[in-house]
Amino acid sequence: MFKRLNHKINIEDYSLLDKQTQYGHTVDGEFRGIVYYNVQAGTDLYQLIPEQYRADFYVSAFRINDVIPPHTDTYDRTTINVYVETGDYVTEFYKPKHNNPSKRQIDNQVDGYIFNDKDLLLAGMFKAKKNDAYVLDVSCIHSVRPYYKNLDRTAINLSTHVHDFDSVCSMLQQTGYL
Numbered sequence: 001m002f003k004r005l006n007h008k009i010n011i012e013d014y015s016l017l018d019k020q021t022q023y024g025h026t027v028d029g030e031f032r033g034i035v036y037y038n039v040q041a042g043t044d045l046y047q048l049i050p051e052q053y054r055a056d057f058y059v060s061a062f063r064i065n066d067v068i069p070p071h072t073d074t075y076d077r078t079t080i081n082v083y084v085e086t087g088d089y090v091t092e093f094y095k096p097k098h099n100n101p102s103k104r105q106i107d108n109q110v111d112g113y114i115f116n117d118k119d120l121l122l123a124g125m126f127k128a129k130k131n132d133a134y135v136l137d138v139s140c141i142h143s144v145r146p147y148y149k150n151l152d153r154t155a156i157n158l159s160t161h162v163h164d165f166d167s168v169c170s171m172l173q174q175t176g177y178l
């Protein structure tokens, strides 16, 4: 589901560039949800991965400013998130209670789905601290919920649609980050 890396990662400086995609809704003219960006970062996240696998990963950034309901990600199988601003959100992982949980798609979701809480059992959770890095199996159902209120959360992430969670964990062991 998820593991915390054994090193904090300080992203020296970064700038968010073009918007890639977004999931959410607009309230009073303001977008609420998650927005993914291209990013330029002063810290090279590819160092987390052995050289021969780096071409299978890409770096981007996301900003969250609302509850992200239980979902599986579009495209990505595994992602490593470095939380530069945590916004005090809690990431939760779930297992379906039965084989056929109801699911739906929202705008821009291609191969990911949204699920209903009533079909899910909580299987694990974490509350990241600033500069913590976690590897996540984003093919598992997960949500992001505010601990106090909807603040801004920003993370830089290194993601792959090629390698599953266990493979990425063994890569991180090879580089000494797990």
Ligand SMILES: [Fe+2]
Binding pocket: 071, 072, 073, 138, 142
């Ligand atoms: Fe996600």
